[in-house]
Amino acid sequence: MSNTALFEHFDRHAGGVDLKGGSTHYCPGCGHGLAHKFIGEAIVDLGIEDRTVMVSPVGCAVFLFYYFDTANTQAAHGRAPAVALGHKLAHPESIVISYQGDGDLASIGLAEIIHAAQLGMPISVIFINNTIYGMTGGQMAPTTLMGQPSTTAPQGRTAMQGQPMKVAEMIAGLEGVVYVERTALFDQRNRKKTQKAIKKAIRLQMEGRGFSMVEIISECPVHWKMTPEESEEHVKNVVVEAFPLGVVKDEEREPWIAPRVPKFDADSMVSALGATEEKPPRFCSEFPSHLDPVDIAIKFAGAGGDGAQTAAILLTQAAINEGFDSTDIPSYGPESRGGTSYADVHVAKDEGLSPAAPTPHVLLAFNAPSLEKFASSVAENGIVIYDTSVISAPPDFPVGVKAYGVPCGDVAVKLGNKVVKNIVALGALQEATQLLTDESILTVLRSVLRRKPNLIEINEKAYAEGVRHVRESEPSIV
Amino acid sequence: MVKYSAITLDRQLCKSCGRCVASCHKQAIAIGLEVNQRSGMIPYEIDYELCNHCGLCMSACPEPWAITEGGHDLENPAARVRPAKPAGIQARRIPLPDLEPLVLKGNHASAVGALLAGCRHVFGYPITPSTEGAELLASLLPELEGVFLQSCSEIATVNHMYGAGGAGVPTMTFTSSPGFTLMLEGISYMVGAEVPGVFINVMRPGPGLGYIGPEQSDIKLCARGLGHGNTHAIVLAPSSPQEMLDLTMLAFELSFKYRNPVIVAADGYLGQITGRVTLPAEMIQPGLPGWAVRGDAEHKNNLNSSILQDWVELEKHNEHISGKYRAMERDEQLSSEFHTDGAETLIVACNIPARMAKAAVETLRREGHRIGLFQPLTIWPFPIDALAKLLVHINHILVVEASDGQLENELRLALNKAEIEGTRFDHLRHMGGILPDDAEIVRKMHSIMGIYA
Numbered sequence: 001m002s003n004t005a006l007f008e009h010f011d012r013h014a015g016g017v018d019l020k021g022g023s024t025h026y027c028p029g030c031g032h033g034l035a036h037k038f039i040g041e042a043i044v045d046l047g048i049e050d051r052t053v054m055v056s057p058v059g060c061a062v063f064l065f066y067y068f069d070t071a072n073t074q075a076a077h078g079r080a081p082a083v084a085l086g087h088k089l090a091h092p093e094s095i096v097i098s099y100q101g102d103g104d105l106a107s108i109g110l111a112e113i114i115h116a117a118q119l120g121m122p123i124s125v126i127f128i129n130n131t132i133y134g135m136t137g138g139q140m141a142p143t144t145l146m147g148q149p150s151t152t153a154p155q156g157r158t159a160m161q162g163q164p165m166k167v168a169e170m171i172a173g174l175e176g177v178v179y180v181e182r183t184a185l186f187d188q189r190n191r192k193k194t195q196k197a198i199k200k201a202i203r204l205q206m207e208g209r210g211f212s213m214v215e216i217i218s219e220c221p222v223h224w225k226m227t228p229e230e231s232e233e234h235v236k237n238v239v240v241e242a243f244p245l246g247v248v249k250d251e252e253r254e255p256w257i258a259p260r261v262p263k264f265d266a267d268s269m270v271s272a273l274g275a276t277e278e279k280p281p282r283f284c285s286e287f288p289s290h291l292d293p294v295d296i297a298i299k300f301a302g303a304g305g306d307g308a309q310t311a312a313i314l315l316t317q318a319a320i321n322e323g324f325d326s327t328d329i330p331s332y333g334p335e336s337r338g339g340t341s342y343a344d345v346h347v348a349k350d351e352g353l354s355p356a357a358p359t360p361h362v363l364l365a366f367n368a369p370s371l372e373k374f375a376s377s378v379a380e381n382g383i384v385i386y387d388t389s390v391i392s393a394p395p396d397f398p399v400g401v402k403a404y405g406v407p408c409g410d411v412a413v414k415l416g417n418k419v420v421k422n423i424v425a426l427g428a429l430q431e432a433t434q435l436l437t438d439e440s441i442l443t444v445l446r447s448v449l450r451r452k453p454n455l456i457e458i459n460e461k462a463y464a465e466g467v468r469h470v471r472e473s474e475p476s477i478v
Numbered sequence: 479m480v481k482y483s484a485i486t487l488d489r490q491l492c493k494s495c496g497r498c499v500a501s502c503h504k505q506a507i508a509i510g511l512e513v514n515q516r517s518g519m520i521p522y523e524i525d526y527e528l529c530n531h532c533g534l535c536m537s538a539c540p541e542p543w544a545i546t547e548g549g550h551d552l553e554n555p556a557a558r559v560r561p562a563k564p565a566g567i568q569a570r571r572i573p574l575p576d577l578e579p580l581v582l583k584g585n586h587a588s589a590v591g592a593l594l595a596g597c598r599h600v601f602g603y604p605i606t607p608s609t610e611g612a613e614l615l616a617s618l619l620p621e622l623e624g625v626f627l628q629s630c631s632e633i634a635t636v637n638h639m640y641g642a643g644g645a646g647v648p649t650m651t652f653t654s655s656p657g658f659t660l661m662l663e664g665i666s667y668m669v670g671a672e673v674p675g676v677f678i679n680v681m682r683p684g685p686g687l688g689y690i691g692p693e694q695s696d697i698k699l700c701a702r703g704l705g706h707g708n709t710h711a712i713v714l715a716p717s718s719p720q721e722m723l724d725l726t727m728l729a730f731e732l733s734f735k736y737r738n739p740v741i742v743a744a745d746g747y748l749g750q751i752t753g754r755v756t757l758p759a760e761m762i763q764p765g766l767p768g769w770a771v772r773g774d775a776e777h778k779n780n781l782n783s784s785i786l787q788d789w790v791e792l793e794k795h796n797e798h799i800s801g802k803y804r805a806m807e808r809d810e811q812l813s814s815e816f817h818t819d820g821a822e823t824l825i826v827a828c829n830i831p832a833r834m835a836k837a838a839v840e841t842l843r844r845e846g847h848r849i850g851l852f853q854p855l856t857i858w859p860f861p862i863d864a865l866a867k868l869l870v871h872i873n874h875i876l877v878v879e880a881s882d883g884q885l886e887n888e889l890r891l892a893l894n895k896a897e898i899e900g901t902r903f904d905h906l907r908h909m910g911g912i913l914p915d916d917a918e919i920v921r922k923m924h925s926i927m928g929i930y931a
């Protein structure tokens with residue numbers, strides 16, 4: 001039994017041919033190999049070879065999956081923590097280890113790591129800080145030291161390129177994080193600490209406690225232009241000055257994630273959807289072809305808060321319950337907040353087609369600007385209902401249009417709740433158009449209010465008042 | 479200090495870095511004298527006179543197999559045996575009772591379709607006019623023990639999907655054009671690594687921030703621009719809340735069938751429009767694909783990756799993926815027709831403009847004009863086979879769309895590839911959130927017929 005989760009033979013490394021089957025693609029003396037070994041040992045020590053998903057970054061460690069005898073995913077540059085979260089949520093029993101370099105994690109992927117850390121989902125991040133971009137040939141990283149030359153700051157990093165980013169400290173400041181330690185690889189004592197830290201970070205995930213990260217100061221002899229020995233000395237004497245080693249955060253936290261077993265039974269689904277086998281009652285005997293032989297367009301227009309959208313959706317639902325086709329398209333987005341609020345409804349015999357109502361058969365206007373805007377578009381012989389509580393002088397209507405002025409707002413206020421003015425209007429609309437039946441609409445209204453039964457009475461009264469006003473008034477006909 | 483039986487430094491695998499030297503308190507390690515012929519390096523050597531088998535050098539060496547206890551057998555055939563991929567568990571169809579139709583807005587219909595297709599892992603970032611889909615799922619998923627995660631950006635969203643989809647579960651998002659643009663990198667990775675996932679793109683006008691109305695602004699992006707590389711995905715184009723549900727369900731099926739993302743390209747109107755939605759007779763309980771990168775013993779050997787260092791291998795991989803595209807082109811074309819019988823002119827339109835076009839065709843037929851509608855339900859692959867049959871008798875097309883000719887470009891490319899010539903084109907286009915209305919389409923046909931009478 002091997003004491004590491006690394007493959008005994010690296011088949012994925014150039015087909016495992018010749019020495020590739022036994023050696024890594026890393027440069028001599030590179031710290032990545034040590035980090036791999038320590039993770040491999042921790043996985044076996046913790047007994048999670050079968051449960052582990054390793055997430056490879058973009059960077060020199062992009063080929064991490066050549067070496068780990070675990071499940072593997074290779075992520076886009078900087079996105080490893082987001083990918084790791086996807087794995088963890090899809091299968092919470094898995095142990096997900098995201099492995100990233102300093103360009104990957106601290107530059108392009110900063111948003112992903114910060115939000116993963118803040119979220120605190122138990123995943124383990126191994127962060128290799130070698131103060132440089134290795135893979136692409138020695139460019140400056142967010143962690144490059146002041147004065148350190150790189151191919152993109154050849155004279156050395158100056159204030160113009162900003163200060164090196166202290167990632168461990170930054171991550172430790174986030175709520176979801178239970179453990180952060182910065183370690184190094186330059187001597188036996190520090191390697192031991194790294195081994196322990198890696199194991200602890202993974203163990204905390206196994207216990208479901210939260211997000212953990214180990215920042216490992218790692219050598220890149222090639223792009224530091226040093227020998228491996230000089231690189232170790234450089235970490236020991238220089239790098240740790242900028243990036244102090246040690247535990248940055250180690251917090252007690254109770255396990256907080258309960259694994260979920262998604263439900264796939266029909267009962268749960270039907271209940272979640274609020275669907276029913278029960279047929280809604282029907283009250284209409286035939287399609288209201290007196291308005292149009294096949295497709296009736298109704299426009300609701302007002303200001304946000306007038307209840308135009310609710311009225312429109314109630315009518316749509318009622319028409320569908322009657323077995324007609326119906327659509328409702330609201331004006332949407334920021335324009336519907338506080339400003340104007342329109343909705344176009346179609347009630348069709350078989351199939352509603354164009355959902356817009358550029359020339360509506362019926363217009364319901366809650367305020368003067370809306371009436372002004374749409375009055376001239378109403379179809380010949382169409383019907384208009386407008387709220388006389390706020391509209392004193394209606395504009396001219398096209399030939400044959402029947403216009404009903406109904407004090408919807410005033411009626412609602414008298415009833416004790418001004419929000420029911422849209423229901424007054426709906427009653428008026430039904431009475432004026434004979435589109436459906438009163439019961440068609442009232443049934444939907446009651447069903448919508450079934451969880452607020454104390455509101456049913458006032459809504460029914462409002463509806464009846466709308467009906468009465470139209471019944472008792474004479475429309476003006478152009 | 480742990481003592482080992484025998485510490486071996488492998489001369490072939492030593493990369494000659496020298497990091498082991500300082501770790502040895504016995505000063506037992508030093509660089510050797512000759513170049514190893516296989517590695518081309520000068521390996522270090524242990525002086526066994528001095529070595530006390532403490533093993534410290536092992537944990538100083540970056541190479542996994544250069545210093546080991548008792549040596550490493552590079553040629554051990556047993557080390558190369560990998561477990562076979564598990565067979566995978568098939569998805570199951572679960573019957574639903576005979577339910578009354580729901581009244582749903584398009585975004586909600588699509589969300590319900592996702593639930594019925596077995597999706598319990600949803601990721602998203604808010605953007606009008608798509609957000610209601612995610613909002614509904616956020617409210618319903620807890621009841622079904624599913625997960626909705628609002629991510630920090632669309633970039634994170636697509637990468638959550640890459641992870642969850644890669645673990646073998648059905649996963650999806652709702653977005654709209656500016657957000658979809660940000661997902662393209664991730665979609666390219668999903669195509670490359672063969673990870674399924676469903677994207678509902680409720681398209682809105684651009685360029686840039688544009689605004690929130692309906693437009694078919696991303697037909698080009700969906701059909702031709704899914705990030706870098708040779709990428710394609712099936713692009714479904716609904717035109718009603720009912721189709722939002724039906725095509726979303728189909729999207730999941732196709733996504734797993736081909737191990738490839740699928741895009742449902744809706745428009746802003748479709749997201750917002752409320753209508754009657756009939757529920758299917760069956761819902762889906764997802765299976766578990768054998769390729770899933772899951773974190774369990776069975777799937778341990780699996781890998782999701784889009785990187786292949788060997789150019790020949792990478793070409794082969796591209797050819798494999800292209801093979802899937804050819805199969806999609808052959809087997810997954812979808813379209814619907816309205817009054818195409820005996821038609822002399824075809825209107826081609828999809829998404830909401832297809833409804834306006836249908837209304838216009840009704841009017842024109844009533845007037846006695848022989849006009850029909852051809853509605854692609856897949857934009858990619860373009861349903862050229864069905865169209866080609868119609869074009870045997872028809873040589874005039876009016877393309878009605880809410881974009882600067884993006885649908886017409888797909889159509890023309892498909893005709894060109896199918897070597898169909900001699901079709902005369904007219905078009906009616908709107909942008910910015912304005913849709914072609916039915917009266918306008920009728921007027922356009924009248925004027926065309928006047929010209930070509």
Ligand SMILES: Cc1ncc(C[n+]2csc(CCOP(=O)(O)OP(=O)(O)O)c2C)c(N)n1
Nearest residue numbers: 058059060077101102103104132133134135
């Ligand atoms: C989107 C994107 N941008 C840029 C690159 C190029 N690139 C590959 S690796 C890398 C830097 C990696 O540096 P780091 O994360 O520090 O890892 P190291 O190689 O040092 O281990 C860059 C910029 C890429 N692959 N993808």
Ligand code: SF4
Nearest residue numbers: 026027030060134220
């Ligand atoms: S370039 Fe640097 S980080 Fe990359 S493998 Fe070489 S030494 Fe390691």
Ligand code: SF4
Nearest residue numbers: 502529530532533535
């Ligand atoms: S096992 Fe110990 S004593 Fe022997 S070479 Fe290695 S470090 Fe030196």
Ligand code: SF4
Nearest residue numbers: 492493495496498539
């Ligand atoms: S540390 Fe490993 S690779 Fe480096 S010289 Fe020693 S044995 Fe060779």
